[in-house]
Amino acid sequence: MRELSRLAVLGAGHVGPVIARLAVKAGYRVDIATSGDPEDIALIAELVIPGAQPRWASDAVADADIVVLAIPLHRFLDVDPALLDGKLVVDAMNYWPASDGVLSAFEDGGSSDVVARRLAGTALVKALNHIGYHELEDRARPAGAADRRAAGVAGDDPAAVAMIAGLVDRIGYDPVRLESLRAGRVLQPGGPVFGVVLTLPEFERAVRQDAGSLA
């Protein structure tokens, strides 16, 4: 498998810069973009995400092996799906009405199912959404560390899931692969691993218990 080395992070709010910093540290070439002019986030990139390049979203996506969506979910509906066609895309977004308000498009089922339907031309993987942005960086550890934690990776395309599992591993978490976006609902707000940072055995147990309770 070709080494995936270029990342485009869309979103420079709470979550985007954290993922971008972790990726820079892991050796990825990272571009960061918002819906606007890269000049608007030039200082943020320089001081908060040293090593990442601020770019126009279309340029960043065109050059990227992996695109990370780290924008508020209600803004996702403004993203032109054509921009992402043919890309490997990580959905790090959440539908979280208690915090962000009710969005009728996401009221039923899994938010990533809605995202996947809208981005039908992409290989979509749900990941990096369930650990709080304030913890994602502090808890990252190199492979083999005794206190390394786990992070879920869910998608319908096994090759895409494997590639994002590689990303998750490189930035500091033991990847736990879930076989479908549907199974990835355990990673959502209200699910058993959302907002808690668990070791691999704890994570697997939590997901299994949840599956058991649904059966």
Next chain:
Amino acid sequence: MTYTFGLDTFGDRNSDADGKPLSHAQTIRNVVEEGVFAEQAGVDFFGIGEHHTEYFPMPAGDVVLAAIAARTGRIRLGSAVTVLSSDDPVRVFQRYSTLNAISGGRAEVILGRGSSIESFPLFGYDLADYEELFEDKATLFAELLKGGPVTWEGKTRAPLLNQDVVPHTESGPFPAWIGVGGNPQSVIRAARLGFSLMLAIIGGPPARFAAYSELFQRALEKFGRPPLPVGVHSPGHVAATDEQAKAEFWPRWREIITLIAPERGFALPTEESFDTETGPHGALYVGSPETVARKIASNLRVLEATRFDLKYGMPGLTHDQLMTNIELYGGQVIPRARELLS
């Protein structure tokens, strides 16, 4: 360098010594006493954060601040924070310029979201519009602060045409801050609109916010503005010893975080995580006066900040425990922190 030290409360509902919750009304009267006592204890600023819940019954902090203003002469008084997105900037300006009049120029305001999202459904706003509401209203608030007739047009409120907004302030704008959690774009906005920056640090290592402080000053430069102060707001509790402070605070902290964790995506606190947060690299200032003073001084240095506001209290603590906290903070923590910083 001049440092300023404040106390913030959300009107955390008090309990009596047996753990029975006091009424909302009694809790509010206690906050008035705490504010008056804070001045006597030597605290520079007393802030009240807007909340609308059973355990933080504090939707009208400006009224409470006015009562404190009438009984004090030196302490500065302000919001911490005002949830501007679900309020009318003209009314916020009017309430705080009225407080400024009552207090003889001691009013401040910190604008933000805080942890208060319950005001959105209460006042008929959609949380999904948060960003647009805040941007629009903060822009208008910056105009109002300048004094003089205001002409403004936005998307979230009726336009103003050459509108005189009263009461006028006697000596220019009162201090106004924007409270920022972890979003660097909010730091840029504060600089662009000319507000001071209040970093709300409630979890994790405070040092990681150092980049935000630099980002703020660099952004002010870029927008052609003079340097403005950076402040830090963090929760904590001071008692005679580290052990006592932790023993009093921990059960109340566990209770409240467990209650709000599902909404905010916080991990549930454990004794281990509490020890980390109250340790030298955590965000909670819980301990003896010496422990808390050292931590404040060290973080103000690292963050190049000149203001520290301790969010004191937690629902379920007693008024007596809070008064002791205030006495120790004003009498010992602040002088010691000043000494360490000099």
